[in-house]
Amino acid sequence: MTSRLLFNPLTLGPLALPNRMVMAPMTRCRTSQPGDVPNALMAAYYAQRASAGLIVSEATQVSRQGQGYSFTPGIYSEAQVQGWRGVTDAVHRAGGRIVLQLWHVGRMSHGSFHPDGLPVAPSALSPDAQVWVAGADGVGRMVDCPVPRAMTEADIRGVIEDFRRGAANAMRAGFDGVEIHGANGYLVDQFLRTTSNHRTDAYGGSIGNRIRFAEEVAAAVAGEAGADRTGMRLAPFITQRNMNCPEIIPTILQLAQRLDRLGLTYIHLSEADWDDAPQIPEDFRHALRRAYGGRVIVAGKYDQARGERILGEGLADLVAFGRPFIANPDLPARYAANLPLAAFDSQSLFGGNERGYTDYAAAA
Template structure:
């Protein structure tokens, strides 16, 4: 389906005001109890002009954490705090889904009572660090450690926690969820042969490596419905030690499986740095043919690049990340061709209102 970035879009039962998505961005402002900050409702409501907001990645349960001050959605206090966020966004006419994650091996024993973090296989991700707050209250990067291999019972429990978190998200008023199967975290660790060396039913063949994602999606869609479920993938991003012998073959099978499972949205994360690798056009065409739902892409897009893919019918929506940090009214600025403010990198993680809710909007009356 082709259309302008600024035209309305119907996503399942949701009427969206435009095709602009606020991409998920970790901001590390939750409390140590993983309860979202009191500032979170204002932060998200300021950005409700997006057709769809995807929240910062949110822990599905105890043991899923990999970074300090990131939120969860598994306790009553967390659910109540997220309810305030969804209420604020809906009052502004916005739509919002919760991104659910488990970081797997991208973590540290400090978040696991001193134990090694769980993963498909006991493989240390090369050159990978997490952001953590030390005893003095200062945040910084800390190297990851070798993880431990999850057993079958722990895998089953994790699948159940994804489903419970999805149900909690709907109870908190979210319009759906996005499963974080990208950027080197647990679900992707199961998918790729560089991080999954298991010899049981969860490792080896592509179908076996797809099993964990399949079980998570089946459990989540059973809990909240496929029409409320999306999945984020990053086929060419190799950060956090991600590698695979055949990424095109693997992710083509992933796309086919997710289409068969009926998920509503696929969200492809692409390199968003200088000289990054965009998805090859042929890959886009094949995946468009094989997925009947909504396709979202993210990766340093300009209006011109976004419009070209929309017009070609290869995508349905386009996500913007860091520009939304410093431009709470980003859709309006893009529509009017106004200059974009730059975000302050030193306030991206941690802190309070500064660099979070204090970026001004432009006068939108002109």
């Protein structure tokens, strides 16, 4: 390839990144039980991939209530903080940089994670979706999400505090920053959309009201981690999980303006990555650049050529790669040398041991 923009260094807040390749957040469900605690296997996995310019961790629930899938990690107990410290130490010893993705799934959950059997959401509306939950036999299966209960304003204040505490715990655990998961039909995203938010109070109705929760979460998180170490992931064009909101584009752009005022260091644009997904139009990308002055990361079925192209067009500053990093822990080196990529084992994505996780070899 003639273009080598992916290999150019870049600053991201106080971080000096050696290249513009981001390891995207990917749920892998490998924590130790009980307690959803990060472990040595996870530390080895992330350290193997430390040549990425930046690693964004798998989504990590800020509370027990925020969990929607079995064996995903948390950041609310001391054991979890210490487990994550093992991960960040390993990544830093390998020369890498890693931020923690803070997560609350909202209605994308299952009754088994909640004392009353009900997930919480802006409104009592079903996502018409499934989550991966392990049964008593330890085997994970896709199960239907129940109809959630609508959050009270006290619930909302409590969840904002959970995000704040999660950010504080992430910094204690040695992360280089945090990313708020505001995408893909989870709680922050649920507040943004008319299809999932039917509230009539200060958190629903108008665009200004629907972005209020995201803005307050961002302010709380940035107050702990520092705005220059805080990003947010957004997904304007997803439609599944009953999220097809006709007002989402102006909503996202207005939120981007608010995040710019707060000084968040990046927006991570999660693009739909299935085969027939809608393409993000260039006019939206330009509008996002006008609304928001920080760095923009893009993610969603990018390969090397497509990544080079969007960097060259000035519509992104960094490119995140998900699946390619699973079977190719040395992905930047493979791209640099134009080496073929290994394929990943789709049967070992969620749960299990080192198979399909840390046993992928670097290129010879």
